[in-house]
Amino acid sequence: MEKHDFREVLQRSPFFPRADALSQVKVWSPWNGYQTARIYDTLASEYFAIRSSCSVFDMTPMGKYRITGPDAIRFLTRLVTRDISKLKPGRVTYVVWCNDEGQVLDDGTIFHLGDDGYRLCAQHNQLDWLLISALGMDVTIEEETHEVAALSVQGPTSYSVLEAAGIDGLQELKPFDIVNTFLDGFDVMVSRTGFTGDLGYELWVDPNDALALWDAIFGVKARGLYDVRPIGLEALEMVRIEAGFIVPGDDFNTAETAVRADRSRSPFELGLGWVVNFDKPYFTGKRALLEEHARPIKRRLVKLSTEGNKPPHDSFLYDGKNGQRIGTIKTAIWSPILKSNLAMAEVEYIKGKRPAEIWAQIYYQKELEWKVVWERCEISGKPFWNPPRRNATPPEPF
Amino acid sequence: MKSYDAIVIGAGHNGLANAAFLAKAGLDVLVVEKNDYIGGATVSRELHEGWQYSNCSYVCSLFRPEIYQALDLGRHGLEVVPLQGGVTFKQNGDYYGNYHQPAIRRREIARHSKRDADAAIRFDADLMKWCRLIRGFLLRTPPDPASFKIRDAMEFASLLKSFYSLSESQIYEFIRFFTMSIAEYLEEYFESDVILAHFSGGSIIGTGLGVYSPGTAYVLLHHAMGDIDGNVGSWGFARGGMGSIAKAIASALQSYGGNIRTGAEVQEIKVRGRKARGVVLKSGEEISARVVVSNLDAKRTFLGIMNPKDLPEYVIRRAENFKIRGSSGKLNIALDGMPDFPALEKGSPLTLGHMHFTDTLERLERAYDDWKDDRWSADPYVDLVIPSQYDPTLAPAGKHMVSVFVQYCPVEAEGGWTEEKREAFGATVIDQIANYSPNFKDLILHVEIRTPSEIEAETGLTGGNIFQGELTLDQLMFNRPFPGYAQYRGPVKNMYMCGSSTHPGGGVMGAPGTNAAREILRDLGKVNTTPEDFGDD
Numbered sequence: 001m002e003k004h005d006f007r008e009v010l011q012r013s014p015f016f017p018r019a020d021a022l023s024q025v026k027v028w029s030p031w032n033g034y035q036t037a038r039i040y041d042t043l044a045s046e047y048f049a050i051r052s053s054c055s056v057f058d059m060t061p062m063g064k065y066r067i068t069g070p071d072a073i074r075f076l077t078r079l080v081t082r083d084i085s086k087l088k089p090g091r092v093t094y095v096v097w098c099n100d101e102g103q104v105l106d107d108g109t110i111f112h113l114g115d116d117g118y119r120l121c122a123q124h125n126q127l128d129w130l131l132i133s134a135l136g137m138d139v140t141i142e143e144e145t146h147e148v149a150a151l152s153v154q155g156p157t158s159y160s161v162l163e164a165a166g167i168d169g170l171q172e173l174k175p176f177d178i179v180n181t182f183l184d185g186f187d188v189m190v191s192r193t194g195f196t197g198d199l200g201y202e203l204w205v206d207p208n209d210a211l212a213l214w215d216a217i218f219g220v221k222a223r224g225l226y227d228v229r230p231i232g233l234e235a236l237e238m239v240r241i242e243a244g245f246i247v248p249g250d251d252f253n254t255a256e257t258a259v260r261a262d263r264s265r266s267p268f269e270l271g272l273g274w275v276v277n278f279d280k281p282y283f284t285g286k287r288a289l290l291e292e293h294a295r296p297i298k299r300r301l302v303k304l305s306t307e308g309n310k311p312p313h314d315s316f317l318y319d320g321k322n323g324q325r326i327g328t329i330k331t332a333i334w335s336p337i338l339k340s341n342l343a344m345a346e347v348e349y350i351k352g353k354r355p356a357e358i359w360a361q362i363y364y365q366k367e368l369e370w371k372v373v374w375e376r377c378e379i380s381g382k383p384f385w386n387p388p389r390r391n392a393t394p395p396e397p398f
Numbered sequence: 399m400k401s402y403d404a405i406v407i408g409a410g411h412n413g414l415a416n417a418a419f420l421a422k423a424g425l426d427v428l429v430v431e432k433n434d435y436i437g438g439a440t441v442s443r444e445l446h447e448g449w450q451y452s453n454c455s456y457v458c459s460l461f462r463p464e465i466y467q468a469l470d471l472g473r474h475g476l477e478v479v480p481l482q483g484g485v486t487f488k489q490n491g492d493y494y495g496n497y498h499q500p501a502i503r504r505r506e507i508a509r510h511s512k513r514d515a516d517a518a519i520r521f522d523a524d525l526m527k528w529c530r531l532i533r534g535f536l537l538r539t540p541p542d543p544a545s546f547k548i549r550d551a552m553e554f555a556s557l558l559k560s561f562y563s564l565s566e567s568q569i570y571e572f573i574r575f576f577t578m579s580i581a582e583y584l585e586e587y588f589e590s591d592v593i594l595a596h597f598s599g600g601s602i603i604g605t606g607l608g609v610y611s612p613g614t615a616y617v618l619l620h621h622a623m624g625d626i627d628g629n630v631g632s633w634g635f636a637r638g639g640m641g642s643i644a645k646a647i648a649s650a651l652q653s654y655g656g657n658i659r660t661g662a663e664v665q666e667i668k669v670r671g672r673k674a675r676g677v678v679l680k681s682g683e684e685i686s687a688r689v690v691v692s693n694l695d696a697k698r699t700f701l702g703i704m705n706p707k708d709l710p711e712y713v714i715r716r717a718e719n720f721k722i723r724g725s726s727g728k729l730n731i732a733l734d735g736m737p738d739f740p741a742l743e744k745g746s747p748l749t750l751g752h753m754h755f756t757d758t759l760e761r762l763e764r765a766y767d768d769w770k771d772d773r774w775s776a777d778p779y780v781d782l783v784i785p786s787q788y789d790p791t792l793a794p795a796g797k798h799m800v801s802v803f804v805q806y807c808p809v810e811a812e813g814g815w816t817e818e819k820r821e822a823f824g825a826t827v828i829d830q831i832a833n834y835s836p837n838f839k840d841l842i843l844h845v846e847i848r849t850p851s852e853i854e855a856e857t858g859l860t861g862g863n864i865f866q867g868e869l870t871l872d873q874l875m876f877n878r879p880f881p882g883y884a885q886y887r888g889p890v891k892n893m894y895m896c897g898s899s900t901h902p903g904g905g906v907m908g909a910p911g912t913n914a915a916r917e918i919l920r921d922l923g924k925v926n927t928t929p930e931d932f933g934d935d
Contacts, residue, residue: 004505004509005743006502006746009499010502101565127516131513256523261568
């Protein structure tokens with residue numbers, strides 16, 4: 001096999017030449033081995049592109065696996081906790097999967113591609129686990145991360161932008177639907193999915209067609225019709241917390257990477273009990289999860305908002321002001337659209353019950369001077385941000 | 399006649415560390431060393447004009463940072479620079495590049511096997527679990543499981559507690575890990591031949607075992623449990639060579655008022671009334687001391703410098719049976735320039751790390767087979783490093799110092815070592831390198847060839863065994879060096895052991911010397927100057 005160029009420590013996605021040209025600040029981060037923009041222009045302009053117009057995010061580095069063969073559905077049923085027997089061709093569903101101890105290895109989405117099998121998208125590298133799990137099954141599992149280029153186009157005008165770019169067939173596309181369409185003679189697969197909690201689509205193409213896809217979308221802006229902006233990882237982090245999506249590795253340790261015995265988490269502890277189905281055929285981790293389910297829950301990852309205007313970065317949580325420590329913040333942001341501090345936090349439950357009160361001790365800094373405040377926190381059972389336009393079919397035109 | 403509070407026999411890094419902590423506690427300490435220079439196997443000397451040879455140990459990772467800090471070794475001149483990555487060359491012109499940057503390392507593993515790239519994540523996390531468990535015991539005296547003393551019971555309970563902090567499945571895995579061969583262990587993760595070969599190398603270095611011998615999985619852990627500034631498993635170069643470690647500890651020792659005498663080989667530990675009283679030098683000179691500490695290996699201590707009549711029969715028998723088989727050779731080479739490795743792209747960072755030339759487990763096992771027949775490996779495993787790429791003090795500008803560790807080399811070549819055989823051994827190793835570096839031979843200015851026989855002659859390590867005794871479960875923790883004698887105290891009163899024959903074993907760690915100092919200070923009722931483990935929650 002061909003040797004690497006050791007100078008190219010991070011890989012470049014097929015969209016890189018365009019991303020690089022539009023990057024005004026050249027701030028990059030590694031994501032799954034790819035050189036990925038953290039920010040293109042300013043965080044605020046990118047955030048509001050997602051919430052008020054149209055944003056484009058290069059999601060090529062997302063781990064993708066193709067699962068085919070007679071036992072593909074049997075394999076996936078065994079792998080994930082959710083009942084996926086009703087997943088129809090052309091549909092997508094959110095899943096998590098666990099090890100034998102019922103500890104979460106990763107979360108992701110399954111795309112039913114009809115005769116082409118299934119695509120599993122995952123946050124972390126999963127090939128080893130997928131192959132271990134495939135023992136004894138007539139199934140083929142191939143990583144296709146680098147063979148499929150993908151853009152996430154999100155925001156209230158995303159439908160109008162894609163229409164104007166020449167992509168047809170989106171009008172009746174419902175959330176979690178997939179459509180195979182064409183653009184200027186090349187295949188584009190579009191799914192109405194995303195990580196922003198807003199109206200949006202994910203577009204999947206052959207890497208050779210990547211630049212043509214990018215140019216068609218940004219061409220809409222060049223023609224003066226709608227604003228379209230590239231966004232980086234930082235803006236995505238804000239909107240995914242608003243939408244209540246969790247990130248393995250940031251909000252919890254995945255079971256495979258956890259070194260200390262109590263550092264991995266079950267789906268119930270992550271608030272993902274709704275994707276665990278005990279009525280389906282046996283799945284990995286079921287026995288452990290059944291046992292755990294019978295006991296009161298010990299802790300939960302929760303969506304937490306705090307009062308005031310200081311985001312509770314890295315804060316400890318207490319059961320009262322100056323009380324007992326009962327948890328920690330994992331990730332936190334200031335939400336410009338909700339004018340609120342939003343966080344993912346882990347909180348200890350006592351006898352299966354959430355604490356009556358939660359307070360955060362928040363350290364913050366103004367001009368290099370550190371200060372501390374106590375703020376009351378509230379657990380949110382629902383996503384912080386879930387506008388009607390997200391699910392409206394047909395989408396609102398502009 | 400002057401009498402010391404303590405005499406430490408052997409100025410290797412453990413002897414010096416032991417003496418330094420005793421001196422720090424206010425004891426009047428003397429270290430006696432047979433060679434005209436200090437360091438033991440932690441030594442650097444100018445063996446070719448302009449070149450510093452670290453001709454025994456050559457890289458550093460295991461040295462405990464707690465000791466570094468407690469003896470203020472940075473101010474005494476020690477600096478350990480992390481070394482980056484490594485490479486295993488394949489016979490077909492390809493290689494596996496173990497890049498130091500994770501993104502390209504992952505892609506490189508995937509080039510050989512996509513699955514292995516993901517399995518490496520599982521492997522790293524699992525190895526880290528065992529590292530975390532064992533690291534907590536490096537700076538502690540092993541409990542005696544058969545003892546009813548409160549301290550032993552408490553320590554043993556603490557050991558069990560750490561063990562049971564693992565999950566049920568981790569406990570099963572851990573027990574398996576200690577008894578498995580490295581080949582079988584790695585095959586539970588990886589499928590690519592070159593990946594298997596690359597990661598198994600660390601588990602045979604210094605042992606008289608092969609990659610398929612049970613127990614070698616632990617040796618991998620022994621080489622992975624160190625750290626540089628918290629990066630567990632990282633290795634580094636001591637600036638100025640490994641001798642800098644010994645020099646820095648010696649400087650700390652002297653700053654506390656301790657003394658070192660070189661060219662002073664001990665003939666015998668003086669024992670009267672079942673108590674150690676001092677030492678007799680080869681010169682006939684007698685030096686008295688309240689406490690005598692041996693940094694020599696268990697065989698050399700009990701069978702070499704102690705009178706059998708002073709020892710229990712059990713100790714003699716255990717010492718005779720102590721497994722301390724030499725299996726390693728070393729070439730130290732002065733080069734006129736940087737050698738080419740045509741398989742690598744120009745400017746590749748892979749020469750900055752450990753370089754290997756054995757690309758399958760089968761070749762590694764065959765190399766071991768030769769050793770069992772008292773032959774050096776015809777196709778040897780080597781760990782080649784070029785520290786002069788980092789360290790300007792080792793060779794003149796533009797020239798290089800190459801350290802080549804060789805596995806396997808017998809203690810006694812069939813019929814005994816001769817000068818011709820030693821040269822032939824060296825030629826075998828150089829040919830192995832030259833297979834992958836065509837200009838290597840042309841650049842050679844000077845070579846020092848060391849078989850276990852030379853290593854033993856210089857350092858005193860029995861059989862040239864670099865660990866002062868095999869690192870197998872029967873000789874680890876409370877079994878090291880022998881059951882009942884794992885707490886650094888010898889069989890006669892006031893006599894102690896502080897070398898790598900004691901827990902936690904070999905490698906330039908400093909922990910045995912430090913742990914022994916803690917026990918000595920405890921027995922003498924002195925304030926403890928040895929550091930606590932940094933801990934790691």
